[in-house]
Amino acid sequence: MRLGVSTLFCIGDRFSEVVKRLWVVDVEHLEVVDEWPHEFNDYRVNLIKRIVDERGLSLSIHAPFADVNIASISPIMRNSALRRLKRSMKFSARLNPTVWVFHSGVRSPISGMLSNIDWKLNLNSIRELLHEAKKYDLKIAIENLPESSAFLVRGVEDFEKLYEDLDLDGSNLGIAFDVGHSNIGGYIDEFMEKFGERIVHVHIHDNDGKMDSHLGIGSGSINWIRVVDSLKKMNYRSVLVIESIRDVEESIKRVKKLIQH
Numbered sequence: 476m477r478l479g480v481s482t483l484f485c486i487g488d489r490f491s492e493v494v495k496r497l498w499v500v501d502v503e504h505l506e507v508v509d510e511w512p513h514e515f516n517d518y519r520v521n522l523i524k525r526i527v528d529e530r531g532l533s534l535s536i537h538a539p540f541a542d543v544n545i546a547s548i549s550p551i552m553r554n555s556a557l558r559r560l561k562r563s564m565k566f567s568a569r570l571n572p573t574v575w576v577f578h579s580g581v582r583s584p585i586s587g588m589l590s591n592i593d594w595k596l597n598l599n600s601i602r603e604l605l606h607e608a609k610k611y612d613l614k615i616a617i618e619n620l621p622e623s624s625a626f627l628v629r630g631v632e633d634f635e636k637l638y639e640d641l642d643l644d645g646s647n648l649g650i651a652f653d654v655g656h657s658n659i660g661g662y663i664d665e666f667m668e669k670f671g672e673r674i675v676h677v678h679i680h681d682n683d684g685k686m687d688s689h690l691g692i693g694s695g696s697i698n699w700i701r702v703v704d705s706l707k708k709m710n711y712r713s714v715l716v717i718e719s720i721r722d723v724e725e726s727i728k729r730v731k732k733l734i735q736h
Contacts, residue, residue: 476706476734479504479716481537481678483689484723486510490519497526501727504714506576508537515566524570533714535676536567538577545600546580546593546627557600561607568611573714574676575615576651577604579628579637597627598637602644609647616649616676621687622660630660631669638673649675655682655689655718658697664705671709679730680718691722692729703733 480502485493490513497505507523509515527534539559547553560577567575580597583589601617608615619634620626628637638645652674657663659682667674679702681695682688692699706715715734719726 476711477503477533477714478727478730478734479506479714480723480727481506481716481718482508482513483718484720486513494522504533504716506535506537506716509563510539510541515563520566520569534570534572535716536570536572536575538563538575540578544581546597548583548589548592548596553596553600557603560604564607564611564613568613574649575613576618576676577615578618578620579626582625582627594627598640605644605647614649616651618651618653619656619666621656631662631665634670649673651676651678653678654697654702655680656687658682658684659687663702667705667709674711676713677715678718679715689718689720691719692717692726694722699733700736
């Protein structure tokens, strides 16, 4: 397993400051969040490519997620979200990432009165994203979200239904397993057991099992020795991306020790 870090921890900084951090952070992999105020453009993509190439790093991209709802029951809002994500894919393809990670759509307050139409729209949008990804030979993966959220695809049952409904289309859709999010639902072990073969990417951050606080590794209730051991047993060989928003340097040191354990 290789160790990476997400730019989520510096999302509020100027892009010039982010660049300075990326030159020196002691990891083998970077995950860049294509989100305002760091939204991809020609200049930023070229600069990211330079950092990755000169440092010999692998790279993943986290798709935009703020106000992006691919299951919106409003065609205008849904199409706007898809356009934004397709723009991200186009720029991301120039960086040759290992994976492009995205979120499912969000449940509508009136979904129950409309035969759960948002689930159907979510499926249609995911199929559209999979089709778009083929144009760029881009590997994409959907992330599990906290059970306490309004996202449509969160825990074990949601993912079982998702892949059942996608049928053959789901064969090209990987999973970005977020350990912190699964801790809130209490299904870390079950998720890895059921979807181990589909997990192509892993996000790690800590919490108390109630709030999605993205704490530093070791600052919450997650048993990280058990998590890393389980990943090793399922022969996971890709990257662990630290998504903590504080204590990032300390988290890097702790995870390195866990990997070597």
